[in-house]
Amino acid sequence: MRTVRVSCAVVAAVALLLGASTASAQDSPQALRQDIDQLRRDFDALKQQYGERLAALEAKLAAAEGQPPAAPAGAAPAAPAAGQPPQPTAPVPAGAEGAGGPSGALPVYGAAVTGSKVFNPDIAVIGDFLGAAGRNLTDPQPSLEMHESEAAFQAVVDPYARADFFISFGESGVDLEEGFLTLTELPGGLLTKVGKMRAAFGKVNGLHNHVLPWTDRPLVTRNLVGGEDGIDDAGISVARLIPNPWIFLEATGQVFRGDSDELFKASHRGDLSYVGHLRAYQDITESSNIDLGFSYSRGHNDAAVTDTMPDSFTTQLYGVDATFRWRPLQRSIYHSFVGRTEWIWSRRDQLDALQKASGFYVSGDYQFGRRWFAGVRLDRSDRATDASLTDTGGSLLLTYWPSEFSQVRAQYRRTNYALAESANELLFQFQFSIGAHGAHPF
Amino acid sequence: MKYALLMAAALAIATPTFAQGKLTVVTATEDLASIAREVGGDRISVEAIARGYQDPHFVEAKPSFILKLQRADVLIVVGRELEIGWLPPLIQQSRNGKIQPGADGYLDASLQAQILEIPTGQITRAMGDVHPLGNPHYWLDPENGKRIAKEIADKFSSLRPNDRAVFQQRLADFTTRLDAAAKGWLAKMAPYKGTKIVTYHRSFPNFAERFGLDIIGYVEPRPGIPPTPQHTLDLINEMKRQNVKIVLVEPYFDLKTPNSIGRETGAEVLVMPPSVGGVKETSDYFKLFDYDINLLVDAIKKVGAK
Numbered sequence: 240m241r242t243v244r245v246s247c248a249v250v251a252a253v254a255l256l257l258g259a260s261t262a263s264a265q266d267s268p269q270a271l272r273q274d275i276d277q278l279r280r281d282f283d284a285l286k287q288q289y290g291e292r293l294a295a296l297e298a299k300l301a302a303a304e305g306q307p308p309a310a311p312a313g314a315a316p317a318a319p320a321a322g323q324p325p326q327p328t329a330p331v332p333a334g335a336e337g338a339g340g341p342s343g344a345l346p347v348y349g350a351a352v353t354g355s356k357v358f359n360p361d362i363a364v365i366g367d368f369l370g371a372a373g374r375n376l377t378d379p380q381p382s383l384e385m386h387e388s389e390a391a392f393q394a395v396v397d398p399y400a401r402a403d404f405f406i407s408f409g410e411s412g413v414d415l416e417e418g419f420l421t422l423t424e425l426p427g428g429l430l431t432k433v434g435k436m437r438a439a440f441g442k443v444n445g446l447h448n449h450v451l452p453w454t455d456r457p458l459v460t461r462n463l464v465g466g467e468d469g470i471d472d473a474g475i476s477v478a479r480l481i482p483n484p485w486i487f488l489e490a491t492g493q494v495f496r497g498d499s500d501e502l503f504k505a506s507h508r509g510d511l512s513y514v515g516h517l518r519a520y521q522d523i524t525e526s527s528n529i530d531l532g533f534s535y536s537r538g539h540n541d542a543a544v545t546d547t548m549p550d551s552f553t554t555q556l557y558g559v560d561a562t563f564r565w566r567p568l569q570r571s572i573y574h575s576f577v578g579r580t581e582w583i584w585s586r587r588d589q590l591d592a593l594q595k596a597s598g599f600y601v602s603g604d605y606q607f608g609r610r611w612f613a614g615v616r617l618d619r620s621d622r623a624t625d626a627s628l629t630d631t632g633g634s635l636l637l638t639y640w641p642s643e644f645s646q647v648r649a650q651y652r653r654t655n656y657a658l659a660e661s662a663n664e665l666l667f668q669f670q671f672s673i674g675a676h677g678a679h680p681f
Numbered sequence: 682m683k684y685a686l687l688m689a690a691a692l693a694i695a696t697p698t699f700a701q702g703k704l705t706v707v708t709a710t711e712d713l714a715s716i717a718r719e720v721g722g723d724r725i726s727v728e729a730i731a732r733g734y735q736d737p738h739f740v741e742a743k744p745s746f747i748l749k750l751q752r753a754d755v756l757i758v759v760g761r762e763l764e765i766g767w768l769p770p771l772i773q774q775s776r777n778g779k780i781q782p783g784a785d786g787y788l789d790a791s792l793q794a795q796i797l798e799i800p801t802g803q804i805t806r807a808m809g810d811v812h813p814l815g816n817p818h819y820w821l822d823p824e825n826g827k828r829i830a831k832e833i834a835d836k837f838s839s840l841r842p843n844d845r846a847v848f849q850q851r852l853a854d855f856t857t858r859l860d861a862a863a864k865g866w867l868a869k870m871a872p873y874k875g876t877k878i879v880t881y882h883r884s885f886p887n888f889a890e891r892f893g894l895d896i897i898g899y900v901e902p903r904p905g906i907p908p909t910p911q912h913t914l915d916l917i918n919e920m921k922r923q924n925v926k927i928v929l930v931e932p933y934f935d936l937k938t939p940n941s942i943g944r945e946t947g948a949e950v951l952v953m954p955p956s957v958g959g960v961k962e963t964s965d966y967f968k969l970f971d972y973d974i975n976l977l978v979d980a981i982k983k984v985g986a987k
Contacts, residue, residue: 395782395783398781398783398784401773421773423773423776423778423781424776424778424781425776428751428776429776430774430776480747480748480751480776487744487745487747487748489744518744520743520744520745521745522743522745525732528743528745530744564741566741568732568734568735569734569735569932569933570933570935571735571736571739571741571933572736572739572933572934573935609907609935610907642806642809642810642905642906643766643810643905644806673806676762676765676766677766678742678765678766678767678769678770679739679741679742679766679767681741681742681743681767681770
């Protein structure tokens with residue numbers, strides 16, 4: 240009985256629902272049509288509103304770009320002729336309009352050029368300030384000196400080459416320290432440089448002053464390899480990696496005009512100087528490595544005093560260098576050690592006799608904190624023009640790095656000169672770099 | 682007959698090398714190497730230059746890296762000037778036209794990624810070692826991981842059109858797996874949303890943004906400048922004021938200052954690798970997040986601070 244009553248109720252409910260739904264279905268077409276009409280009217284109104292606003296905006300935009308405003312409807316848009324970019328413009332300053340001043344948009348001059356500034360080379364300037372205290376009668380250095388301001392300009396030339404310029408400003412006078420083109424994509428894996436450059440003779444000769452681990456250059460390079468500037472000459476350099484399964488091996492051959500301070504002097508076009516360098520490098524562990532170099536150089540010297548015997552005097556240099564580096568990778572910014580040495584032999588023809596001079600330096604630099612380095616260097620070298628005279632010396636160094644971009648260094652140096660009294664000096668240096676972030680030295 | 686068989690065998694071994702060989706890929710960091718491996722599979726060989734436990738700003742430009750670059754078909758860099766101190770001279774000496782910046786084999790992985798902390802207005806080095814193109818530690822966000830992978834897949838495909846299907850398939854697979862994993866990571870971190878932390882260097886902005894952490898300060902007073910006593914004191918006071926209980930330190934920084942901050946504030950000091958290979962457990966891109974998130978969640982639970 241109960242089930243019957245329940246089922247009756249269900250049937251009634253279903254019937255009611257069905258009835259309701261059919262009823263709504265019956266009067267829906269009219270309502271729907273009305274709704275649709277209303278929507279359509281609303282939409283048309285909106286469309287018109289937006290169309291008007293859009294046209295106004297377009298006109299404004301065109302005015303801002305200095306084009307005649309496009310007609311709101313129908314007319315063809317006033318596009319600039321192909322290949323003729325729209326002239327950049329600026330609005331007339333407020334208040335200047337009318338009153339005899341310009342009206343409409345003003346052209347902006349120089350705007351097209353600003354885009355090309357992205358091709359400007361990377362520019363950096365490195366300052367090197369040197370001070371000296373103590374007594375040195377043989378090789379005196381000023382007490383305070385803005386020793387060098389080096390300006391570097393570096394950029395890629397085209398898909399095949401890059402260019403690097405290093406211009407060195409002394410307190411008076413300017414010198415092109417280096418300026419060369421590097422061809423990166425020659426066949427045969429040849430890395431070719433053309434221009435004026437520091438020669439690949441040994442290690443120190445190739446380094447700029449600001450990456451040296453000392454405030455000065457070692458005695459051996461000053462006595463035998465052309466003074467402070469070293470072999471730095473105009474020429475062509477070709478370097479090639481020698482493929483082998485074991486180590487990094489690079490051979491470099493260089494030809495120069497033959498003028499390098501006191502070392503080489505060219506009195507004829509044919510008096511070229513040559514440098515050959517072989518570099519072998521091997522990782523010992525991930526934290527340590529060894530770097531060996533063998534160098535040779537030959538050129539004409541300035542011993543010839545007359546033109547009667549022009550080409551007969553040459554200087555030949557032989558060099559061996561070794562560098563050991565240790566830097567634990569996980570603490571690489573806190574601790575490191577670099578030990579280096581260079582041995583150089585010189586054979587110099589002179590009027591009196593062949594001078595066979597030699598010399599070396601040994602140095603070690605230990606980084607004992609993120610910003611602190613301590614170093615030591617031992618020097619010994621004969622003089623190139625008189626091998627019987629031998630200078631010796633030693634230095635202690637302390638370097639502090641406020642940041643990657645500046646450095647303060649102190650160096651105690653004792654030099655025992657062959658013909659004069661010994662010199663005890665305290666040298667100090669401030670170095671600072673602005674501009675583009677250069678590569679860290681290795 | 683024996684000879685002929687030998688010849689045939691030799692030929693059979695040799696022929697695959699006549700077809701397109703494996704792409705030789707060199708990446709700047711192990712993170713990029715891991716993603717490249719996911720995309721390239723056995724169609725590439727990949728090597729990274731910087732180790733994950735090494736500060737990527739200060740890698741030495743060793744000549745042995747020149748040899749790697751000389752043989753590379755593709756070089757993938759992090760970009761945003763992260764490698765500016767060491768990669769340019771290596772590329773320049775590589776004698777490899779394929780990987781020079783702008784050439785087909787050079788890929789800057791940052792181009793499609795979401796980059797944070799792009800400085801606006803005047804910037805100077807008084808702000809420390811700022812990166813004018815934005816923070817280069819962008820890979821620590823799985824969303825960016827997907828974007829990097831897509832770029833890599835497109836680059837591989839353009840260089841090896843025959844393997845396009847393989848690369849795109851592997852990319853799709855990687856993306857699916859990364860999405861699934863990221864869901865898990867987000868779920869794990871969800872209860873700790875808004876946790877305040879301090880980091881040593883600005884290595885974790887993308888990670889913090891993705892996983893809802895609030896970085897309130899740095900152990901370095903300015904990027905690349907080592908901690909100073911005054912800054913450390915200020916930081917300790919700020920951490921006490923805001924009840925900050927987590928300090929993240931990259932594996933290559935000295936723990937002395939972070940530890941003393943930890944002692945003063947009761948904060949947990951975590952050595953958290955920002956890179957694949959930073960610790961030995963983080964051997965690939967997935968494990969990097971697994972490790973970092975577990976480390977964080979455990980520490981947050983331990984200090985009970987939110």
